[in-house]
Amino acid sequence: MKKIKLTFKYTLLVFIALVFLFPVIYMLACSFMSSGEVNRMLDFTNGKYRSLSLIPQMFSLEQYYQVFFRRPEYLLKFWNSVIITFPTVLGQVVVSSLAAFAFGKLHFPFRDKLFFVYIILLILPLQVTLVPNYIVLDNLNLLNNFLAVILPGTFSAFGVCLLRQSIKYIFDSSIEAALIDGASYFKIFTKIILPQIKGGLITLTLLCFIDNWNVVEQPLIYFKDSGMYPLSIGLSDISNSDYGIIFACGVMFMIPPMLIYFYGQSDIDFPFVQIDK
Amino acid sequence: MKKNRLKKYSIRAGIAFLIIVAVLTYLSSTIDNMLLPKVKSTDIIVGTLSGENDGNMKTKYLLPLSSVTEFDESGSVFVLNTDDNGKTKVNEISVTITASDDLYYEVTSGSLFSDMQVIYETSKSISDGDRVYVEEG
Numbered sequence: 044m045k046k047i048k049l050t051f052k053y054t055l056l057v058f059i060a061l062v063f064l065f066p067v068i069y070m071l072a073c074s075f076m077s078s079g080e081v082n083r084m085l086d087f088t089n090g091k092y093r094s095l096s097l098i099p100q101m102f103s104l105e106q107y108y109q110v111f112f113r114r115p116e117y118l119l120k121f122w123n124s125v126i127i128t129f130p131t132v133l134g135q136v137v138v139s140s141l142a143a144f145a146f147g148k149l150h151f152p153f154r155d156k157l158f159f160v161y162i163i164l165l166i167l168p169l170q171v172t173l174v175p176n177y178i179v180l181d182n183l184n185l186l187n188n189f190l191a192v193i194l195p196g197t198f199s200a201f202g203v204c205l206l207r208q209s210i211k212y213i214f215d216s217s218i219e220a221a222l223i224d225g226a227s228y229f230k231i232f233t234k235i236i237l238p239q240i241k242g243g244l245i246t247l248t249l250l251c252f253i254d255n256w257n258v259v260e261q262p263l264i265y266f267k268d269s270g271m272y273p274l275s276i277g278l279s280d281i282s283n284s285d286y287g288i289i290f291a292c293g294v295m296f297m298i299p300p301m302l303i304y305f306y307g308q309s310d311i312d313f314p315f316v317q318i319d320k
Numbered sequence: 321m322k323k324n325r326l327k328k329y330s331i332r333a334g335i336a337f338l339i340i341v342a343v344l345t346y347l348s349s350t351i352d353n354m355l356l357p358k359v360k361s362t363d364i365i366v367g368t369l370s371g372e373n374d375g376n377m378k379t380k381y382l383l384p385l386s387s388v389t390e391f392d393e394s395g396s397v398f399v400l401n402t403d404d405n406g407k408t409k410v411n412e413i414s415v416t417i418t419a420s421d422d423l424y425y426e427v428t429s430g431s432l433f434s435d436m437q438v439i440y441e442t443s444k445s446i447s448d449g450d451r452v453y454v455e456e457g
Contacts, residue, residue, distance in 0.1 A: 113355065115348035116405070122345060125338075298337055306330040 069097060070293045077103040078287040085286050106291035117277060117292050124273035124296070126189050127262070128255040131196035135251050136244060139202025144232050146203065147210035148218055158207070164200040173264060180265060191265035196255055202247050209243035210236060245307035253300050356453040357444035359410070361400055361437040362387070369419050369426045381432055382424040383415070387440040393417055395427070398439040398446060400454065410439060412448040 073081055076099040086093045110117050145151070146158050176195055177186075185191045213236060221231045237244070257275050266272060274296050278289055304311075365382040388395040395417050398410040415427040439446075446452060 111344045112348060112351045115345065115352060118341065118345040118348055121341060295341070299334065302330045302334040302337070306327050306334075308326065 067297070069095075070290050070297075072097045072099065073287065073290040074106050074294045075099050075102055075104070076287065076290075077101065077105050078109075078285070081106075081287040081290065106287040109285075109288050110291045110295065114288060117274065117288065119270070120272060120274040120277045121292075121295065123189075123271055124256060124275060127192050127196075127258065127273055128252060131193050131255045132248055132251045134193065134197030135199055135202045136248055138197055139199075139206050139247060140237065140240070140244065141232070142203045143206035143210050144236055147207045148213070148215070148236070149228070161200045161203055165204055169260060173260065176261075177264060186265055187267045187271070189271065192255075192258060192261045195261070196251075196258075199251075202251060205247050205250075206240060206243050209240040213239050242310045245310040249300075249303055249307050249311065252303055256296075256300055353453045356451055357442050357446050358455050359398075359400075359439045359443070359446070359452045360441040360455050361439050364432065364434055364436055364438055365424075366434045369421055369424060378428045379434075380418065381415075381427050381429070381434070383427055383438055384440040385420070385423060385425060387438045388415065388417070388425045388427065390417065390425075395425070397427075397432070398442075398448075399432070400437040400439065400452075407451055408454055409449060409451050410446055 073084075076084075080100055080103075084092065084094050084096060146154060146161075172195075180186050180191045180194075185194070217235055218231055221235055226234070258273060259275050259279055262272050262276060274292060278293055278296060362384060366379060367382055368380050369382065383397060387397050389397070393416065395415050396412050397415055398412055401409050401411045403409055413429055413431045415425075415429040415432060417425050417427050419426040439452075442452070
């Protein structure tokens, strides 16, 4: 009976895992098909795709050849994604950890009220802040500039809230001991706080990376030059008839977040203070 | 230990991936141009073989012999065109051949204009809408 239960449980889990993995497997399979085969399969003339196949009739690297050698615009879009994402992630991790330290451990007037404002900012949906951000960026003369996406991302409230929760668990006594020993606040931050919130920092890095890697709305609104669009916009352009190339780009687009996840996988298990281990 | 190894490999794979994509991005335009059909083009000359105006209202053009694919009294030529992305493409235009000599065809066409560049030599066969790389004449 126990064995049957276990088999049923694993079958169910494998089925659910396959459902979630299907888009990735399908993307991988289609990226190794020829463009003719993909277009035949995804012929939407009757409002429905014609067939769904996971095994290429003939294994082909044509899509990758097109992306890497014949269509440099997709590689340039990939670099636009890198230009937007990497500085935003770096900026957000630095700014958020410093702000979270201030909100979590320093005492200054209106600290909690100010943090409440941060929480409200976090609750606001992105679409609500798009127009005010547009007006601010227009006045700063930053429209059609990568900074239009990087700056709002850097000062996002999400990272501050996440890391403050991590820092809150650090004992005040360790900070007081360091202060008695004559350590500056910056030294306390780098030597005591940061090593203990490593898990939180990696979690923030990963979430922030995925958030900015998949960004669509902001570049569409803030950039007039379509040459500045990141690859996420190219992939979401369903009017594009180059389905095969889109699948190959999707595989290329998936690799960086996947590698970052592998890097931080063990630390994400402990997003809060390391002493919890 | 196993986790540290995964971290190490992830970092290495990430760096290698970015380097490969960077190299491909740097070379892609070059490779792209290398793979495209190489063509040579020339300006279209407005005029007649005899050098005189025969009173016909249609503008006559002189095109190099190698630029025209002839079918009886008609033919087709390829002209250069730049698309919205700045890529050079070719368009096929039908022409009516009115005369010829050892160097030129005298043609008329409603779609041909004096500011166009006509292709007179190509490294591979081309068809309407193909992207090409223009070599200096």
